[in-house]
Structure formats: C-alpha cells, structure tokens
Amino acid sequence: MSVSQGELESRLSLFSRAMREAGLRLTHQRLEVAREIAGSDLHPNVEAVYCGVRERVPTISLDTVYRTLGALERLGLINEVDVIGGAARYDANLEHHHHFICTRCGLIRDLPGAAYEGLEVPETAANLGEVESINVQVRGVCTECQERINIWKEREENGDE
Amino acid sequence: MSVSQGELESRLSLFSRAMREAGLRLTHQRLEVAREIAGSDLHPNVEAVYCGVRERVPTISLDTVYRTLGALERLGLINEVDVIGGAARYDANLEHHHHFICTRCGLIRDLPGAAYEGLEVPETAANLGEVESINVQVRGVCTECQERINIWKEREENGDE
C-alpha cells in the first residue's frame, strides 16, 4: 500500500471512466474494490483485497470481490500476475515493467521497465508467433527471508534448540 | 514429445540416480511418470502426464502422478512453470532458458538461454534481495491461434454464418 496519492487518484478516475463507458454500474462495493487494488503495489490476491475492503465495507462478500476483479481485468484495467501455484494475484500498474519474485515467501515487487530496455524478439520466438510483450522475472530471496534464514543458521551454530 | 532420444535417456538416467540417492524406490509407476515428463517439451500439466502414462500403465492413479511429479520437483529434477491460472505445468529442461507463451491457447515453448545472454541484475532488484535467476517471458499469439483468428476474420468479411 505505497502507491502515491496522485497515482492512486489517476488510476481511480481511469477505472471509473472505463467502467462507466463499459456500462458497468459504479456501486459502492466496486468502487472500494477498485480503490483497494489501485492503491496497492503488493500484487495482492483476492483474499487480501477482500480483507482490505472489508474494513471499509464490512458486509461485502468474497464473490463480489472475485467478480469485480474479474471485471477490471476484462477491461484491461488490472492484470493477473503469473506466479506458481496458489491464489491469483493482481497488478494495477499498467506501465510496462518487470518483477522481482521471492521464491521463499512469494513477495512480488515491480522493477521499472527501464531496467530492461530494448529487449529484442529472438529469431526462435518470432518463428513461434506474433510477439506482444516481453517481461523479465528476476527470482531470488528477498532481504526479509534472508534475515530469517540467517537467524536460523546462527541458532544452529550456537547449538540452540 | 519431441525431445531427442539421447536427451531423453540422459534425463532418465539422471532421474534414476537422483531418486535412488534420495532413498526413493524406483517403482514401475515412478519410472513411467519420469519417462513421460522427461520425453516431453510441451510443458504438460498433471492430467496430460497422467493420460500419457496410462497408455503404458493403465492402472496408475492420478494421485500417484501428482506425488511423483511433486517428488521430482522437490529433487530439483523438474521445475514448475509459472503460468496464469489453471493447472500446474512442468518442465524437465534444466538448462537455463526462457519461454514463449501463447496468451490464447497457453502453448509454452522453450527459447534457448542464448536468446537473452548477459542480462544483468538491475540496481532496483539487487536492493530487494539475493538474485538467483533471471528469466524472460515472451508473450504473444502462436501461429496456430493466428490462423484460427484469420479464418474467423475471413468468414466475417464474407458475411458467412
């Protein structure tokens, strides 16, 4: 939840306009789900969005969150992130970018598109079809998980139980 | 199923050795599941592996395939591919490589590691944690899907139903 206020509002106004133009009603629930996903850069899953929204709309149901996120995705306003297994995660950052993924805890952070500029379509890929986008996944162990691992190791060395 | 005979055999001997060393028993079922995944470069899901193996071992159960693929993955002999939604898919190619992914039909094809050589770890990623690997996902529409789309378009232009 560290998207700037300006970015949040710009996303929300885009969301409202696109939903209205698509003939979707701007219900209280939808607006709050939109606010929740637009305001997060943690690539939350449905459950996380649900929990966040419920603080403001305690009566909202989980399937409304599913339906709303599905609608936003169909409109191209958010994207599903591809991660191994588990629950679907969503990304409201529409700028071209890449991801750092922690293989331990599943943390996903954006890397600006500039990090890998000018990636070309290799011959092998061009032969397979029409390329639409090129994304880089940088996988590793985030600093938090590393610290956890280090504490473990220290305990082992000290012979603690 | 277009892995060369030599590659298939080399993978299978590695699988057998690693499983034996891990103390896993080399059962008929496990060997056939191993053969199936080692022989495919289509990144099959569990169901596809199950169907393939069942032609040779008609009595094998789906959960044995799940358990065997899980065991092979834990040993680092195969990798789960990350794709959006749906069933888990596995990859027996242990060489560093990238993927072309069809956004229409889910086709996944390997791109040799040489296609993106010398990708560096950007500052932003280095600050997030210890990087282990960098993989590129080239997304697009495969030629088969394109042809299907073209046939549709032609029919529309001709006003056919």
Added chain:
DNA sequence: ATATATGCAAAGGGTTTGCACTCCC
C-alpha cells in the same frame, strides 16, 4: 421501473491427504 449487482450457498476444478493393501528393497 427495470435491468444489473449483490450476498448467500452450493457446485466446480485442481490438488492434497488418510487409510488399507501392495510391492520394492
């Protein structure tokens, strides 16, 4: 006013697990 959206509950698909029987080591 009316059609769309919601909430609830039930169904659905993929995956995992508990258990008795089988079979590799």
Added chain:
DNA sequence: GGGAGTGCAAACCCTTTGCATATAT
C-alpha cells in the same frame, strides 16, 4: 519382512455459478 508406495475416496482450497433480494441508472 518391513516400510515406503500405491490406489481409492474423501477432504481441501480457490474460484465460479444459480438464485432471490437489493440497488444504480
């Protein structure tokens, strides 16, 4: 012979769907 592996069925999680009620337009 003994313990790990198998097959079966039930349970599990995430997600979708059918339906009556509520609500945005």
